[in-house]
Amino acid sequence: MSRQAAAVAMYAGGMPLAPRVAEEASRWYVLFMSGIATDEDKRAWRDWCQADPDHERAWAHLARADARMRDLAGKPAYEALSMDRRQKGRRRVLFAAAFMAGCIGPALWAADRNRWLRLSPDYATGVGERVDITLADGSKITLNTDTAIDVRFESGQRIVRLRRGEILVVTGHAAAYAAMPFRVATPLGSVQALGTRFSARLDADSVRVALFEGAVRIMPDQDAGAGLVLDAGQTARQTAAQVTATGPVAASDTAWLRGEIAADNMPLSQFLAELSRYRPGVISCEEGAGQLRISGLFPLADTDRVLAALGRMLPVQISRRTSYWVRVSAVQ
């Protein structure tokens, strides 16, 4: 074979890709596969992905290619392509039988190989952070406090896996991805976007979906047939088993996007639970105080100030053992 290695055109997701980006993406991929990537590498990699939509596209493409290789992996595929073995001809078959004991190997290795992807989310925010990202297809996602998602554009689907927290999704319409359905998957089910803007919040045993524009189909994990198509301006609560409509969009569904908590005659216990999402540590609430009601918009940027304001608005006492342990009790 006398084929030249020079100047081969690079592509990702069906569109041309700068060779420099292909090389950088390949270096990251190889670094992670080598098993010696540090936490710092992972942070640098995340920055690289976010620095440029082309980087993201290259990475999504690699993830797809990697998944295809994983499906393919195994002794027969290796035997078919290895020059060493192909040239040895039929004798190889005898050796192949000897490798049989190793059949369980590839499965274990596939799990290991995925580990860094599975353990570290593609995008994450810390407590009190809020971050906007744009995906390769033009979709925009806002991550609320303490949120983690994975983005998988593969097998003809766009999947955003919500591991924890809350996101706002504005689906994008880049031509190369237009035919790929967009879904937000949670451990409890999935929300399929039908061209739209919506938010999904994962709590301990349910997902709250608020739809601002377009339409979504919500499918519980245990019973996809029990799915619900939600209309714009409506919300729903989904558990693993069912979906229930929960009325029109509330102020609290969008307040976080402006960095606020919206309380509308909210029990104080619930308000403090909300506030603690944006604040490291524990806020405990005495039962008597928890039933007091509170209304208003509260800025999240400084939760200490919100706590101080509570003390002025309601007959409660705020006591702190440390900044991580706050107790709210009714004033006798």
Add this chain to the structure above:
Amino acid sequence: MSSTDATVHRRTETLYAEHHSWLAGWLRHRLGGEDVAADLAHDTFLRVLTAREAPTLLEPRAFLATIARRLLANHYRRESIERAYLETLATLPEAQCPSPEDRKMVLETLCAIDRALDTLPAKAREAFLLSQLEGMKYDDIAARLGVTTRTVGNYMVRAVQVCFFAQEQPT
């Protein structure tokens, strides 16, 4: 159809009329089989037809033979991949064997990977296969190939680029 297209088309037709049976015979002689030879002869003319630059040929038979030789090489290579794959498959318990449809897709993919890796040195190719298909760690690959782990990393970066990002070239 533009006048250039029409010219190209006419030339190809002439080429086909004058040389098709010669080419089919040439391929039959090398392959020893009627069907495959006919397919490859067909593919050869298809290549000529889809090449924008359909040339005025001084040596039409040499030209056709060059294309046919490349197709022939691909054919043999494909056969050898398929044979090695199926032979190894035959040593596995039935439960682990893919369905015939899946096999066809796997073979397509294997051939594409094979062509993509064609531009790489033998050790880089082997490193990539050991890592991706055998799940071997870089340290172990290095030991097996007699190179440093760092070199394995460099092999991998090159192989990942050509195998995952390079657009497949028409052969």
